Amino acid sequence: MTDIVELKKVNKVFGTNHVVSDLDLSVKEGEFLTLLGSSGCGKTTTLRMVAGFEEPTSGSIMVEGEAVGNKEPFERNVNTVFQSYALFPHMTIYDNIAYGLKMKKVKKSDIAQRVGEMLEMVQLQGYENRYPTQLSGGQKQRVAIARALINRPRVLLLDEPLGALDMKLRKQMQLELKRLQKKLNITFIYVTHDQEEAMTMSDRIGIMHDGILDQLGTPSEIYEHPATRFVATFIGETNIFDGAIHRIDKSIASVDIENGLISGQSDGSFDVGEYIAVSVRPEKMKLSKAPVEGFSLEGVVKDFIYIGSVMKCIVALQNGNEIRMERLAGEVLPGIGEKVYPYWDAQSAVLIHTKADTVFKTIENAPLAV
Amino acid sequence: MKKSKHEWKSNGLPALVTVGPVAVILVFLVVLPLMYVAVMSFCSIDSYYNVVYKFTLRNYAQLADPDYIHIYLQSILIALLTTVICVLVAYPFAYLIARTKSRNKNLLYMLVIIPFWTNSLIRIYGWRTFLGTNGWLNNALIKLHMISEPLDMLFNRGTTVLGMVYCLIPFMVLPLYSSFEKLDVNLLEASADLGATKLKTLKEIIIPLTADGIFSGCIMIFIPCLGYFFVSDILGGGNADVIGNLIERQFQSGNNWPLGSALSIILIIITLLLVKAYQKIGGSMESLAL
Numbered sequence: 001m002t003d004i005v006e007l008k009k010v011n012k013v014f015g016t017n018h019v020v021s022d023l024d025l026s027v028k029e030g031e032f033l034t035l036l037g038s039s040g041c042g043k044t045t046t047l048r049m050v051a052g053f054e055e056p057t058s059g060s061i062m063v064e065g066e067a068v069g070n071k072e073p074f075e076r077n078v079n080t081v082f083q084s085y086a087l088f089p090h091m092t093i094y095d096n097i098a099y100g101l102k103m104k105k106v107k108k109s110d111i112a113q114r115v116g117e118m119l120e121m122v123q124l125q126g127y128e129n130r131y132p133t134q135l136s137g138g139q140k141q142r143v144a145i146a147r148a149l150i151n152r153p154r155v156l157l158l159d160e161p162l163g164a165l166d167m168k169l170r171k172q173m174q175l176e177l178k179r180l181q182k183k184l185n186i187t188f189i190y191v192t193h194d195q196e197e198a199m200t201m202s203d204r205i206g207i208m209h210d211g212i213l214d215q216l217g218t219p220s221e222i223y224e225h226p227a228t229r230f231v232a233t234f235i236g237e238t239n240i241f242d243g244a245i246h247r248i249d250k251s252i253a254s255v256d257i258e259n260g261l262i263s264g265q266s267d268g269s270f271d272v273g274e275y276i277a278v279s280v281r282p283e284k285m286k287l288s289k290a291p292v293e294g295f296s297l298e299g300v301v302k303d304f305i306y307i308g309s310v311m312k313c314i315v316a317l318q319n320g321n322e323i324r325m326e327r328l329a330g331e332v333l334p335g336i337g338e339k340v341y342p343y344w345d346a347q348s349a350v351l352i353h354t355k356a357d358t359v360f361k362t363i364e365n366a367p368l369a370v
Numbered sequence: 371m372k373k374s375k376h377e378w379k380s381n382g383l384p385a386l387v388t389v390g391p392v393a394v395i396l397v398f399l400v401v402l403p404l405m406y407v408a409v410m411s412f413c414s415i416d417s418y419y420n421v422v423y424k425f426t427l428r429n430y431a432q433l434a435d436p437d438y439i440h441i442y443l444q445s446i447l448i449a450l451l452t453t454v455i456c457v458l459v460a461y462p463f464a465y466l467i468a469r470t471k472s473r474n475k476n477l478l479y480m481l482v483i484i485p486f487w488t489n490s491l492i493r494i495y496g497w498r499t500f501l502g503t504n505g506w507l508n509n510a511l512i513k514l515h516m517i518s519e520p521l522d523m524l525f526n527r528g529t530t531v532l533g534m535v536y537c538l539i540p541f542m543v544l545p546l547y548s549s550f551e552k553l554d555v556n557l558l559e560a561s562a563d564l565g566a567t568k569l570k571t572l573k574e575i576i577i578p579l580t581a582d583g584i585f586s587g588c589i590m591i592f593i594p595c596l597g598y599f600f601v602s603d604i605l606g607g608g609n610a611d612v613i614g615n616l617i618e619r620q621f622q623s624g625n626n627w628p629l630g631s632a633l634s635i636i637l638i639i640i641t642l643l644l645v646k647a648y649q650k651i652g653g654s655m656e657s658l659a660l
Contacts, residue, residue, distance in 0.1 A: 099561070099566075
């Protein structure tokens with residue numbers, strides 16, 4: 001698969017606001033890639049730069065192998081679906097969808113046929129003569145998609161298109177969009193702040209944070225092997241332990257934390273003495289009635305939260321921190337107030353390089369004034 | 371009988387108290403004077419210029435005088451020219467203000483508002499001084515050796531139109547600005563995304579969506595133009611009279627209030643017809659309330 005969109009060292013600065021920092025991103029042809037992050041992380045700005053509505057302050061953007069730089073939006077083979085749909089209120093649905101073709105001076109008879117095909121694809125046959133104000137949110141959404149896809153772009157950019165829809169409709173549209181993407185074999189670049197949406201629909205997810213791409217990978221890579229502390233805490237729930245590596249035995253690392261020792265799996269990129277974070281997902285957490293070798297965590301069961309399909313258990317550790325454990329409802333669990341010894345399979349814990357390491361090492365190595 | 375809060379709106383004392391004072395003012399300051407003018411238009415004058423209160427249609431007959439017809443057509447021409455020029459000048463300017471960010475935006479906006487604070491009569495006199503044979507512009511051009519004799523710029527229709535445009539252009543900028551503010555930037559981006567050049571976007575998206583601003587601006591320019599006699603007087607010198615001049619003359623030098631009243635009634639009727647036409651083509655009455 002070739003890279004259909006490539007961003008190299010892209011930066012975008014608005015005044016004093018460094019919105020996108022040194023972004024390197026390659027989008028494979030035919031994939032569903034999602035940029036995920038909270039508000040202000042730079043994901044929408046990145047999308048707009050690919051679309052042509054913003055120009056990068058520095059760096060290059062290539063679409064289909066050509067540097068697009070300052071090409072106008074209409075000169076690129078990409079189309080955008082806006083968060084607010086941006087349907088033209090003074091035109092009928094037919095004219096809205098046909099707009100792109102009209103601009104390309106396609107023959108009227110061809111336009112009629114292709115608009116018909118689009119309406120059928122998004123299941124809005126019969127709505128040609130209505131106006132956008134007469135449509136519901138979900139219907140407007142589908143018109144926006146039809147209006148973009150009728151131009152047969154190689155890449156479709158979607159900016160939080162499902163944000164304004166209610167939960168049930170959202171889930172429905174997520175599946176429809178995914179199905180559409182697979183069927184048409186178009187590359188989708190999707191922007192959202194909803195991690196569940198990203199995990200459901202994407203082939204790969206790029207998590208952005210403060211203008212930086214923290215990690216790019218498949219949903220399972222991101223969930224099981226988060227590369228940064230932010231990714232670990234942003235996706236799903238997790239327990240984070242900060243500490244320093246005490247010893248590495250083959251690929252099992254023993255980590256020194258405030259409460260004692262814990263174990264985690266090293267991928268080889270870690271050194272003894274390095275300051276790291278250890279991430280353990282609640283469903284990988286185990287509780288034992290007796291101390292476990294390699295772990296010196298001790299705690300008291302504090303509370304249970306029942307979600308229906310799962311039961312969450314909150315345990316208070318010696319230093320007051322809380323950890324969460326998750327089990328399928330129905331399993332036998334210790335009672336409130338019972339003393340437990342948390343542990344886990346070393347392979348289930350992920351070691352994460354943190355900035356703290358750089359900070360601490362700098363402090364350690366700083367020369368003392370003589 | 372106990373009245374619940376929900377019955378408030380439809381009956382009784384509260385309605386009277388809130389609407390009453392306004393209604394009284396409207397009656398005394400608008401309705402009664404208008405009725406007086408209407409009655410006067412059917413009267414005539416005697417040789418001593420006193421009003422004779424006897425029903426006659428001679429005033430309305432006199433309105434069909436060819437000299438008067440010439441003035442009507444001239445008024446319409448001047449008003450049309452003024453309106454068209456105002457649209458062409460104000461449109462890009464309003465677009466610019468709407469698209470500028472923060473600080474500069476207020477500055478540009480003030481440029482339009484400040485003239486409202488100055489007396490328009492004085493400003494028109496200013497133009498006369500500026501453009502006169504011994505005025506600033508001619509003197510400057512002669513000093514720069516661009517012309518050898520002063521240009522005759524005053525006392526024609528062109529200068530009158532210039533004066534009208536100068537006075538009335540804020541009334542075009544403001545509704546247009548309001549229209550542009552309401553224009554969703556995403557629509558322009560979507561249009562560009564779908565393959566439209568800037569010109570096509572202007573034609574297909576921007577103009578249709580600001581049409582209501584253009585309409586209400588046009589009405590607010592065209593109607594006053596017909597009555598702006600002081601601009602015609604000062605800059606037109608009698609060569610660019612509009613209906614307003616005719617009316618003014620009858621009430622001032624002509625001493626013929628009945629004829630002046632008839633002209634006024636005609637002007638009011640023309641105004642109402644224009645507003646009705648505006649409504650018919652879909653103009654919004656709220657934007658006129660500016």
